[in-house]
Structure formats: structure tokens, C-alpha cells
Amino acid sequence: QVQLVESGGGLVQAGGSLRLSCAASGRTFSIYAMGWFRQAPGQEREFVAVIARSGGISYYSDSVKGRFAISRDNAKNTVYLQMDSLKPEDTAVYYCAASSRFVTRIRTEYDYWGPGTQVTVSS
Numbered sequence: 001q002v003q004l005v006e007s008g009g010g011l012v013q014a015g016g017s018l019r020l021s022c023a024a025s026g027r028t029f030s031i032y033a034m035g036w037f038r039q040a041p042g043q044e045r046e047f048v049a050v051i052a053r054s055g056g057i058s059y060y061s062d063s064v065k066g067r068f069a070i071s072r073d074n075a076k077n078t079v080y081l082q083m084d085s086l087k088p089e090d091t092a093v094y095y096c097a098a099s100s101r102f103v104t105r106i107r108t109e110y111d112y113w114g115p116g117t118q119v120t121v122s123s
Contacts, residue, residue, distance in 0.1 A: 002026040002098050002112040009094060009117030012086055016121070020081040022096030022114055030054075033099045034072055034079040035110060038092035038119075045095070045107060049081060052103040059105060064090075086121045094119050 008020040022034070035050040049070040051058045058070050069082040079096060094117050097110035104110070 002029075002032065004096050004098060004112055004114035006094060006096050006114045006117040009119045011120045011122065014086060014088055014121055014123050016086050017082070017084045018086065018119060020083065020094055020096075020117060020119075022079045022081075024077045024079070024098065029077040030074040031100070032112075033101055033103045034070075035097045035099060035104070036070060036079075036081045037095045037097060037107060037110075038090075039095070039116075040092040043092075047105045047107065048094070050099075050103055050105055051079065057103055059103065061105075083119070086119075088121045088123045090119060091121050092119060093117065 003025045006022045036048040037045050039045040049060045051070045051072050055072050067085045072079040096114045098112040099110045101109050
């Protein structure tokens with residue numbers, strides 16, 4: 001079992017930045033790919049970013065590429081999502097998730113999820 005808890009969400013103006021963190025406990029953190037997803041009201045939960053177990057490979061959705069950066073610190077059992085140049089359409093609940101796959105964008109291939117943190121971007 002892996003327990004995940006996100007933090008760092010909040011209210012920010014368009015063009016601003018936020019850094020989300022996701023702390024993991026339980027099984028060895030480094031064996032999991034770590035992803036970030038988001039869900040806006042009335043929308044499906046969508047992929048945002050993923051980083052492979054070792055941290056050497058990462059992928060982003062087209063909507064955030066060039067603005068968001070995912071990273072991980074396996075010594076601290078933590079994954080981060082640096083979000084810059086935020087837009088109102090980035091408003092959503094952001095979830096981190098752990099997958100036993102090497103790396104994946106597919107929501108159903110994630111085994112563990114955090115409760116989420118709200119990000120609101122005002123125009």
C-alpha cells in the first residue's frame with residue numbers, strides 16, 4: 001500500500017505560479033511512476049504529467065507542456081509539480097497518483113491516488 005497526500009494548492013492570479021507537492025508513505029516510493037492528473041467541475045479526470053521511477057523520463061499533456069515541470073526526490077518520497085504561467089483553464093482539483101508501470105499516461109494504470117488539492121486561477 002502507498003498513501004499519497006498532496007499540498008500546495010490555492011488561489012493564484014493568471015500568469016502566476018504554484019508548486020504542488022505530493023508526499024508518499026508506505027511501500028518503496030522509488031518503484032512507482034508518479035503522475036499528476038486534474039479534474040475540473042463536470043469534466044473527466046485528465047492526465048497532466050508523469051515521471052518515471054528513476055526520474056529520467058517525463059511526459060506532459062499538450063495543454064501544460066512548456067509551463068509545468070514534474071520532478072521527484074526519491075530520498076524524500078516526494079513528487080512535485082511546478083506550475084508557471086497559470087491560466088484560468090488550469091483551475092481544477094489536482095491529484096497525484098502512483099503506478100507500478102515504468103511510466104504511463106493512462107489513468108486506469110495507476111494504483112494509488114491522493115485526495116487531491118484545489119488549484120484556482122483567477123483572470
